[in-house]
Amino acid sequence: MNHDSLRARLRWMIIALLLLFLLPLAAFSFRRTSAEMAQLSDARLAEAAHTIAAIIQQAGVDTFAGHEGILVPVRKRSEVRASGDVATNESVVGFQVFDRQGRLVLGTANLMTLPATPDDRSAYHDLKKQHHVWRAFSYVDPASQYVIRVADRYDSREEIVHALWLEHGLPFLLGLPVLALLVGWAVARGLRPFATLTTALSLREPGSRERIVLPHAPRELRPVLAALNEQLGRQEDALERERRFSADVAHELRTPLASIMLNLESAMETVDLDEIQDSVAGAHGSAAALAHRIEQLLALAKLEVGAASSGPVPVDLLRVADRVVDEFAPMIRDRGVELACGERSDAVLVHGYEPALVALLRNLLENSLRYVPRGGRIQLAITQGRQEATLEVIDNGPGIPVERRHAVFARFHREAGSRGEGYGLGLSIVARAASLHRASIELLDPPRGQGLRVRVSIPLMCP
Helix, strand or coil: CCCCCHHHHHHHHHHHHHHHHHHHHHHHHHHHHHHHHHHHHHHHHHHHHHHHHHHHHHHCHHHHCCCCCEEECCCCHHHHHHHCCCCCCHHHEEEEEECCCCCEEEEEHHHCCCCCCCCCCCEEEEEEECCEEEEEEEEECCCCCCEEEEEEEHHHHHHHHHHHHHHHHHHHHHHHHHHHHHHHHHHHHHCHHHHHHHHHHHCCCCCCCCCCCCCCCCCCCHHHHHHHHHHHHHHHHHHHHHHHHHHHHHHHHHHHHHHHHHHHHHHHCCCCHHHHHHHHHHHHHHHHHHHHHHHHHHHHHHHHHCCCCCCCEEEEHHHHHHHHHHHHHHHHHHHCCEEEECCCCCCCEEEECHHHHHHHHHHHHHHHHHHCCCCCEEEEEEEECCCEEEEEEEECCCCCCHHHHHHCCCCCCCCCCCCCCCCCCHHHHHHHHHHHCCCEEEEECCCCCCCEEEEEEEEECCC
16 A cells, blocks of 8 residues: 555545445345345245145045155256256255154155154254255154154255355455445545645745635635645745845945955055054944844844744833833933933733834834934833823934935935934834834824924733
8 A cells, every 4th residue: 555645545444444344244144144044944944844744644644554665766966957957956955754663654865864763853953964964854743643854955055145145245346446446536536626736836936925725625625725825924924034134134234344344454454553543443343333233133033023932921111111221321321311211100011022122112212312412312201091002202303304204114214314323224123013013103293392202002911
């Protein structure tokens, strides 16, 4: 059996189950047929004995008086076949009639060598004659006191049973190959949707996002199709993220790497210590910028994968804010920026991913620190409503014109005249983190003066 073929496996399993069901049924039927045949043959022996007794009574009991051993000739099967007569099988049946003294008065020639001792009661018994076993029924006629014995050979009974089984079993045996072919055809037809699915997969274009649809797909195949389409979608998303990340790396790392190479080449080509120191300092700055850029790229890639493999969990926004503020404390002091945080004692819980929320707030604060002037002011506020929590970062920097606010969330976008270490990825990370939490982002004007007000509305944790 080819275990690699589902079609062959199903075909042979169905045939094996049919045989396991039919063979015990056939054995039971054979036993029942043999038993019923034996009962029918015994009944015919008894009927023949009673018929002979009735004939003797009709002819008169004294009819056979003075006669001893009247034999009825019986022709063998070979003689019947040689003469061309109809086969009577008379050699396998016979009868005997004994008088009160146990003498044979009438009988067929083929039973002459059977024991002549009559029975004293009616009964069935087996008698052996040469190589054959006879089934006999002895009947004691109460009127004439004659013992009438009728017998037939067991092999004749077996021939009848075998003929019946040959007649009914041979078509089944001959039909097994046809049954196997029909089962194979039925299995192949039943598995045809899998062949259709294979064709659809082989014709699918690389990178295609179209769902695989099979018309009239069987119910058992629909979950497979749903899971397959979902898996193909995830695979395409993963490949798209990989292609985008590769493009991001190539785009973002080209400039700092070129700057490092130029500074190092400049240091190698001069013997002036001041120029060497300036070149090394430039290379160090470019390396630091490269490290920061790589960190942002990895953070963006992590958010695009899903931020957490264990699924969303309750996250306290106040704890996230404390963590991010502590991280930026040295930078805030170095730039002389005033950071104001609202006072809350109760936790503000949302259902989400803590690494993504940390990245969201970190990039908002980093963006504000990048553009706010020295000695400027940043305000961080976290409030809780009935349906959502609101996180706001307000600064008094130059702000963003209203007509350009829709474009700042694009990857690698930088505002004209921007300064600092921005690489166009910060707000893209914010947008991705917000998307993971089904949150909305608004870029608004601050309540007073110039600057920017970023408001992120995040649905609360489900109760």
